[in-house]
Amino acid sequence: MPIVMRLDRVMADRKMSSIELAEKVGISPVNISRIKTGRLRGIRFSTLEAMCEALRCKPGDIIDWMDDDEYVAAFGELPDKK
Numbered sequence: 001m002p003i004v005m006r007l008d009r010v011m012a013d014r015k016m017s018s019i020e021l022a023e024k025v026g027i028s029p030v031n032i033s034r035i036k037t038g039r040l041r042g043i044r045f046s047t048l049e050a051m052c053e054a055l056r057c058k059p060g061d062i063i064d065w066m067d068d069d070e071y072v073a074a075f076g077e078l079p080d081k082k
Helices: 007-014 018-025 029-037 045-055 068-075
Strands: 003-005 063-065
Touching: 003 029, 007 029, 007 045, 018 029, 018 045
Parallel strands: none
Antiparallel strands: 003 063
């Protein structure tokens, strides 16, 4: 049951760069990249709230859930559970 980050899609829809979002949220562009690719172990609610305010969206627009079969069909294999 993987969690899928949709931040890249929301940013593209809003025509907002990683640098611009990072400045508005108050985190580094590297951390924005990690969030976009799902390489973070967690995200603070305050960061999620700031991203939603900057992008004028809801948390569910940024974070999605897929069942295992749907994820494998979309991405080829399940992510490592570290």
